[in-house]
Amino acid sequence: MTSIGNDIIALKTIDIPRTRSFGFYSKILSVSEQQLYQEQFTAIPFELFVWLLWSVKESVYKCLQRHQPNLIFSPVKIELKRLIVPAVQSSSFHGQLANTGFTDSECFCSEIRLGPRRFSSRSVIYGDEAIFTVAQPAEDCHAESVEPSGADLRQTQADNTNFSDIHWGIKQINSSGFETQSAAVREFLLEILYILYPGRELRIIKNDAGCPFLFVDGQAVEQRISLSHHGEYVGYALA
Amino acid sequence: MNRTEILEELKKILSPYTVDKEKLAAINDDTDLIKDLKINSANLVDIIIDAEEKYNVEIDYDSAEKMIKVGSCIDVIAERLSEK
Numbered sequence: 001m002t003s004i005g006n007d008i009i010a011l012k013t014i015d016i017p018r019t020r021s022f023g024f025y026s027k028i029l030s031v032s033e034q035q036l037y038q039e040q041f042t043a044i045p046f047e048l049f050v051w052l053l054w055s056v057k058e059s060v061y062k063c064l065q066r067h068q069p070n071l072i073f074s075p076v077k078i079e080l081k082r083l084i085v086p087a088v089q090s091s092s093f094h095g096q097l098a099n100t101g102f103t104d105s106e107c108f109c110s111e112i113r114l115g116p117r118r119f120s121s122r123s124v125i126y127g128d129e130a131i132f133t134v135a136q137p138a139e140d141c142h143a144e145s146v147e148p149s150g151a152d153l154r155q156t157q158a159d160n161t162n163f164s165d166i167h168w169g170i171k172q173i174n175s176s177g178f179e180t181q182s183a184a185v186r187e188f189l190l191e192i193l194y195i196l197y198p199g200r201e202l203r204i205i206k207n208d209a210g211c212p213f214l215f216v217d218g219q220a221v222e223q224r225i226s227l228s229h230h231g232e233y234v235g236y237a238l239a
Numbered sequence: 240m241n242r243t244e245i246l247e248e249l250k251k252i253l254s255p256y257t258v259d260k261e262k263l264a265a266i267n268d269d270t271d272l273i274k275d276l277k278i279n280s281a282n283l284v285d286i287i288i289d290a291e292e293k294y295n296v297e298i299d300y301d302s303a304e305k306m307i308k309v310g311s312c313i314d315v316i317a318e319r320l321s322e323k
Contacts, residue, residue: 009281023291027284027300058280073280074304177258178277210274230281 002137004224004239005062007055008170009131010231011048019047028054028075036080044085052123052131053080056110059135060119062211062226069209082111082159086124093126098169098192102134111138111159120161132170134226134237136161167192167238174232181229189225189236240320245313252289256282268310283307290316296323 018024025034028050037049044052057078065071087105108123112135121135139161169192173184186204193202193214203215204225214223224239240248250263257263257276272278272286287303290296290312296319298306306312 013281015285018285018288021288023297024284024288027287027303054281072304072307073283074300076300230279 002222002224003063003066004134004136004166004226004237005059005065006132006134006168006226006228006235006237007058007062008133008228008230008233008235009051009055010176010233011051011125011128011130013176013231014047014051016047019050025050026076028057030076030079033080036083041083041085048125048131052108052125052133055123055131055133056080056108056112056121056135059121059133059226060112060114063119063135063137064114064117065209066211069207069211078112078114080110081113082109084109090124091127092129093170096169096171098167100167101164102166109159110135120159120163122163126170129172130170130230130233130235132168132235134163134166134168136163136166136224136239165239168236170233170235172232173234176231181234185227185229185234185236188234189227189238192238240317242313242317245316245320246309248293249290249309249312249316252286252293253278256286266309268308268313270309272307272309272312286312294320296320 033053037046041049054075057075060078061071061073086107090106102122106124110121110123112119112121118138119135120138121133123131123133125131138159169188171184171188173180189204190202197216200216201218204212205215206212212225212227214221214225226237228235250266253263253276256278259277262276270276272283273280287298287306291298294316298315298319302315306315
């Protein structure tokens with residue numbers, strides 16, 4: 001299954017006391033993920049851990065939704081099996097950043113399961129601004145042999161899923177209104193698409209499930225794209 | 240509390256999370272929270288927590304995952320209220 005999903009969380013919009021309440025986080029984290037946090041990741045502020053996992057799970061959901069339009073998002077059932085914390089913290093991205101590939105030492109590398117399906121993701125937390133995640137089906141994860149509780153998941157080697165050819169971008173915009181976000185993220189993605197498809201007529205069209213597809217000169221192409229927006233931030237992933 | 244009363248209360252719960260007040264005023268059972276009301280998925284848990292607080296009920300995650308359309312939101316709330 002070829003697919004891609006991304007998500008962005010505007011950290012200034014999150015409600016920290018609410019995120020820290022059991023009623024809230026228990027609808028996002030499984031019991032084993034809650035234990036995992038207590039056992040191994042308390043150096044990360046809990047609200048950041050909750051929203052990091054939300055971002056990972058939402059990205060995985062978007063991967064699946066491309067092939068299963070009627071799939072219901074059930075965050076607790078999408079389970080983190082492995083998490084590698086970055087050696088280097090990222091700071092601000094200064095309003096806009098477009099990049100290709102990820103440096104594993106600078107991002108959270110996750111392996112995720114939903115039933116028999118396995119996914120891999122890369123996430124970056126930019127200070128107090130945003131969490132950005134890209135997920136795709138896993139090529140060679142270690143999750144088969146690792147249980148979420150009791151085992152040391154703070155390993156240093158990321159899985160072999162190839163993120164090096166993924167183009168991605170994040171941008172701060174001036175409005176959090178839906179229409180502005182939607183237009184801004186398309187315009188942002190088209191900047192790179194026009195480089196990849198010079199002189200062609202490009203359109204980004206969402207299907208009934210809300211998944212974006214690229215049309216070049218009126219024809220749908222296999223290019224994998226994903227869009228996200230939250231608050232005053234927009235993001236894309238392209239492979 | 241009947242379904243019409245729950246619907247009216249639900250509009251108040253959803254109001255902070257959508258800018259499209261015209262669509263909000265006209266919601267029905269088939270209205271999709273994300274596709275029709277353009278509510279950001281990151282706010283879905285907020286809506287469930289707000290409903291829990293409003294009705295003093297507990298909505299487990301199995302029920303919460305069904306709350307993607309207005310009709311299913313009303314179903315879940317009505318079911319929890321009937322259990323009180």
